[in-house]
Amino acid sequence: MMQILRPVLILVGKDILLEWRSRDLVVSVLVFSLLIVVVFNFALNVTPQRVTVLAPGIIWVTFAFAATLAMNRSFVREMEQGGLAGLLLSPVSRDAIFLGKALGSFLFMLLVEAALLPVFGALLNFSVLSFTLVLTIAMATLGFALVGTLFSAIAVQTRSREIMLPVLFFPVILPVIIAAVEASSASIGSEPGVGLNRWLPLLAIFDALFLVICPWVFAVVVEE
Amino acid sequence: MLGNGIRQNITGYLVVLSGLFMLADLYLIFVVAPTDAVLGHVQRVFYFHVPIAIMSFLAFFLVFLASIAYVVRRDGKWDRLAHSCAEVGVVFVTLALLTGIIWGRPLWNTWWTWEPRLTTTLILWLIYVSYLMIRSYASNQQQAARYSAVVGIVGFVDVPIVYYSVVWWRSIHPSPVVGPFAQANALEPIMLWILLFSMVTFLLLFAYLVAERTALRNSEDRLRGMRLVLRRTGR
Amino acid sequence: MPVNLVGDAIKLEGLEKSFGDWPVLWDLDLTLGWGQFLVLFGANGVGKSTLLRILSTQARADAGKALIAGHDLRRNPQAVRSRVGVVAHQTFLYDDLTALENLVYYGRLFGLNDPEKKADEALSRLGMDRRSGQRLRNLSHGMQKRVAIARAIMHQPPILLLDEPESGLDRGSVELLKKLLQEWAASGRAVVMTTHDTELGFSWTGQLGLLAEGKLHLRGPEGTGDSTEFHRRVTVSLGASR
Numbered sequence: 060m061m062q063i064l065r066p067v068l069i070l071v072g073k074d075i076l077l078e079w080r081s082r083d084l085v086v087s088v089l090v091f092s093l094l095i096v097v098v099f100n101f102a103l104n105v106t107p108q109r110v111t112v113l114a115p116g117i118i119w120v121t122f123a124f125a126a127t128l129a130m131n132r133s134f135v136r137e138m139e140q141g142g143l144a145g146l147l148l149s150p151v152s153r154d155a156i157f158l159g160k161a162l163g164s165f166l167f168m169l170l171v172e173a174a175l176l177p178v179f180g181a182l183l184n185f186s187v188l189s190f191t192l193v194l195t196i197a198m199a200t201l202g203f204a205l206v207g208t209l210f211s212a213i214a215v216q217t218r219s220r221e222i223m224l225p226v227l228f229f230p231v232i233l234p235v236i237i238a239a240v241e242a243s244s245a246s247i248g249s250e251p252g253v254g255l256n257r258w259l260p261l262l263a264i265f266d267a268l269f270l271v272i273c274p275w276v277f278a279v280v281v282e283e
Numbered sequence: 284m285l286g287n288g289i290r291q292n293i294t295g296y297l298v299v300l301s302g303l304f305m306l307a308d309l310y311l312i313f314v315v316a317p318t319d320a321v322l323g324h325v326q327r328v329f330y331f332h333v334p335i336a337i338m339s340f341l342a343f344f345l346v347f348l349a350s351i352a353y354v355v356r357r358d359g360k361w362d363r364l365a366h367s368c369a370e371v372g373v374v375f376v377t378l379a380l381l382t383g384i385i386w387g388r389p390l391w392n393t394w395w396t397w398e399p400r401l402t403t404t405l406i407l408w409l410i411y412v413s414y415l416m417i418r419s420y421a422s423n424q425q426q427a428a429r430y431s432a433v434v435g436i437v438g439f440v441d442v443p444i445v446y447y448s449v450v451w452w453r454s455i456h457p458s459p460v461v462g463p464f465a466q467a468n469a470l471e472p473i474m475l476w477i478l479l480f481s482m483v484t485f486l487l488l489f490a491y492l493v494a495e496r497t498a499l500r501n502s503e504d505r506l507r508g509m510r511l512v513l514r515r516t517g518r
Numbered sequence: 519m520p521v522n523l524v525g526d527a528i529k530l531e532g533l534e535k536s537f538g539d540w541p542v543l544w545d546l547d548l549t550l551g552w553g554q555f556l557v558l559f560g561a562n563g564v565g566k567s568t569l570l571r572i573l574s575t576q577a578r579a580d581a582g583k584a585l586i587a588g589h590d591l592r593r594n595p596q597a598v599r600s601r602v603g604v605v606a607h608q609t610f611l612y613d614d615l616t617a618l619e620n621l622v623y624y625g626r627l628f629g630l631n632d633p634e635k636k637a638d639e640a641l642s643r644l645g646m647d648r649r650s651g652q653r654l655r656n657l658s659h660g661m662q663k664r665v666a667i668a669r670a671i672m673h674q675p676p677i678l679l680l681d682e683p684e685s686g687l688d689r690g691s692v693e694l695l696k697k698l699l700q701e702w703a704a705s706g707r708a709v710v711m712t713t714h715d716t717e718l719g720f721s722w723t724g725q726l727g728l729l730a731e732g733k734l735h736l737r738g739p740e741g742t743g744d745s746t747e748f749h750r751r752v753t754v755s756l757g758a759s760r
Contacts, residue, residue, distance in 0.1 A: 069626045073612075080614040080653075136612075140654075145610025145669075148574060149627040150600040209437065213430050217420040226416060227434065230409040231441045234448035241455065257451055265444055272440060276433045279354050283425075283577040423538040507539035515541045515732060 063158065066151040070159030071166065077136070078167065084132050088125050088171050095121045096182060105183060114183045115243035118176075119236055122196075123203065123229070125171060130164050130207040131224050134215040147281055157208065157277040165204035172196055185247050191255055192246040198262040199239035205269040206231050212280050238262050294494045301487035308484040311477045325389045330478055332382035334485035336404065339379050342372025342489065343407060343439055346414070350435035353428060359504065362428040365435055367496035369414050371489065376408045399449040406445050410438035424507070523552045525588045527677055527708035528573065533582035535568055542568050544732040546582070550710065552676075555703035555724035558712040559752045564729050566712040567607070570679045573710070574604045587676055600628065603670035605680040609662050610669065611654050617641060617665045618650040621672055628673045640668040645694060659686045667695065671702075678702055680711040684718055696722055714756055720749070730755045 078084055099105070099117045137143035137160075146156055176196075180187035207228055214223035242258040312330045319326035349365035352358070383401055384394050395401070414434045421427035470478070526549055533546040542565040550556055560566045571577040573586060575595040584591040586598045604610075611620045618637055625633025641650045644664040654662055663686045670678060678699065684692050700723070703709050712729075713719045719726065726737040728751060737748040 065629075066627060069623065073615075073623050076619070077612055077614050140613065141606065141608025141610045142612055144576060144606070144608060145624065146627070147576065148599055148602075148604055148610070149624065150596045150629070151627055152596070206437070209433070213417065213433065216426070217417065217422070217430070219420060223417065223420060226413045230406050230413065231437060233406060234441070234444040237448040237452050241452065261444070261448060261451070268440060268444075269437075272437060276354065276436055279429050280433055283571075425537075510539040511536055511541050514539070515544055 063152065063155045066155040067159040067162060070146070070156065071163045074133070074160075074163035075166075084129060084136075084167070085171065087132075088129050089174060091128060092121050092125045092171070092175050093178065095124060096179065100182070107184060110183050110185055111244065111248045114179070114185050114247060115240045117183065118179055118243060119199075119240050121175070121179075122168070122172060122200070122239075123232065123236060125175075126164075126168055126200070126203040126207055127225050127228055129167055129171070130204070130211045131214065131221065133160065133164055133167070134211040135220075138215055143281075153278040153281060154274040156281070157212075157274045160212075161204045161208040161273070164208055165201055168200045168204060169197065172200065189246045191259075192243055194259065195239055195242040195246065195262070198259065198266060199235050201266045202235040202262065202269065203232065205266070205273045206235075209273045209277055209280065212277065235262065235265055238265070291498070294491065294498060297487060297491035297494055301484065301491045304480075304484040304487050308481050311480055316474060316477050317471065322389050325386065328382050328386045330481045332379060332386050333478060334482045335375050335382060336379035336400075337482065338485050338489045339372050339375035339404075339407065341486075342368045342375060342493075343411060343435075343442075345493075346372060346411075346435045347439035350432040353432045354436070359428070362432070363497055363500040363504065364493075365432065366418065366428075367493050367500055369411055369431070369435065370496055371492045373408070373411050373415060374492075375489070376404060376411065380404055380408060397449065397453070399446055399453060402449045403442065403446045407442065410434070410441070414438065523587070523676055523706060526550065526585070527552050527554065527587060528710070529583075529585040531583040533569075533572070533584060534580045535565070535572060535577065536580060541732060543572075543579075546732065546734055548727075548734050548736075550708055550725075552708055553703055553706045555699060555709045555722075556711070556727055557719045557722060557724045558710060558727045558729055558734075559714065559716065559719055559756065560712065560729035561714065561756050565732070566729055567681050569729065570604070570606070570681050570710070570712060574602050574679050575599055576604075600673070601675055602677045602679055603673065603675035605667050605670045605678075605683045607681060607685075609654075609666040611662065611665060613655040614653060616651050616653050617646060617657065617668075620654060620665065621669055624669055625672055630673055636672050637668075640672040641665070643671070643698065644668045645691075660688055660691060663687055664691060667698075671698070676707045678707070678709045678711075680709070682713055683711060684713060684715060692718070700724075716752060716756060719752075726752075728752050728755055 096117060099113075099120075103109075103113055103117070105113050105117070134143070137146070147153075176187045179185075207224070210227040210231075211224050214220045214227065217223050238258040238261045242255055242262070245255050245258070308330075312327050316327060316330065318324060345368040346365045349361045349368065353361035353365060380401075383404065387396060387398075387401070388394055391398075414431050417430045417434055418427040421430055528548060528550040530546055530548040533543055533548075535543045546569070558566055558569075568577060572579050572584070572591070575591060575598050579591070587601045589597040589601070591598055610624075611617075612623075615623065618634075618641065621637035621640060622633045625636050630636050638647065638650070641647050644667055646661065646664050646668060649657060649661060654665065657665065663683070667680075667683060670680070680699075683695060687695065699709050699711065703724070709724075726748065728735045728737075728748070730751075735748075735751070
């Protein structure tokens, strides 16, 4: 266990330090997300009557696009001076490398979402203080981080890396988006609890399944 | 290459066999099968749609198995099988979508509905198109094999989750357009037999196409091998 | 610091590698004992970097047997990784970390005791101790290269693999590198280095090899007639690419 945990923490620590130094990713992802919200407001004409119907969709489309942006950048950064190659040269299990990168992206996205959620609540006028909403966000973001880390490791190695990540990511992540939207509208809406006992287990199954599969196939992605 | 002759024979038998079956199948579908009392002639597309859709699922299941085998064994033959099944599967799933749309029009009174099976088929189409895309964007054959195997595994595991998430989603958001025949009416026995025959026909067609495509991939790889040897000697 | 090592440092038999239908290496054999320093010549694109990438577990050979410090490359890559130090064209360093932070990060990944001290030692060995607190972004190309070399030697690997390490270094740094590598070999470890700089390669004492047409041609023993013949072949081979 320690053999996996130690390198994972070293890797996450490095990613946090790097982001703290430059702060370019967190700023660009936040600005990008706010832009999406503004565009949605006019595209969908979000009125108070329709907000509980529209808000979950807006939140999750924004989070999903922000996640692809963040994870793509995270691997591009590893490619710049060959950091990923250096990482692969160290005697650390490939599982730990995958989990370290995924955990870094997970924490980063949680930070971004924590910053965005109050803004969404204010702009779209709904209450963000809900335990189930926070739980939904954590579980769905874990799914994003696992699948996204795997596919960005593939996408950065191919031509047209910017397009390859969303093309691979969105079809696979669709159940997470459906579950997250439904669970969020149950949390925001007037009748909490309806449907949650269905969507939260679905998210849990998705997370558990890909927590097992992704590290296994990641070894195939990174070894040439 | 031992066994090559045998393989060519099998491909030969398959093409003749699936051709004969297809002729018989067309006769059964358009002449023997009774016209549906309510839907009319359009209902006959059902004899194509169902077998084609099932064959595309079979194709992607084979991609899944071959991808696992490739990941574990690293033998190029599994990649050849996975690649061939994926290509044939994408053709079949495209046809399944098109025939589904044609069939859904009289049945549901709309071209498209986010019905779980239809939606899952669309997602399958997207996943396996990305499978073929990643192959063409990879920088060499080995990289293409590794990356597409990952997509072949992850994509297939995802399919049941996609299906159930759409089923549950539908139970919350029932489709406003429900045609007069949303419930499939029970099949007459003769219809069922023709469907089964059609299933066998498309299975043969599928087997033939995969065999042919795998043979082509084999030739491509042998050609690559020859070019490799020639380049070593400086040509 | 002398190191006691048994067997061969590197043993390759019938190594093969191709990219798609483009052959890079084939029928490649090599036996390198401990204490040896191999300088590998080759024109651009003959597979020098590919060979080093295979030896350092970054690329997988299509066929053939490879033992590094007695460990099978295919079966036990983790054991190989902790025993090789790699200097490649890329520095493997992060622009927004300082030289010291970069090395400490790698030291931790390699599981070293007291990574701060080892990083300091490695940096001062490359004459970078006064710049260790600066971010990589603010260091010149040559200095980044020196940090990259410090990174490769920090965990005291018994085998060093260097891909054209002289590129981007000034005269003084090249001398420093030469001294370092010769000490490394003299202490009973092994060094493999590629270069296309014949002047530099021939002036360094070490085993010489030429990579051409997928194979490795080693120079015969010192002072034999082979030596001048080898000299000629290297010059022809490198000249041909221009």
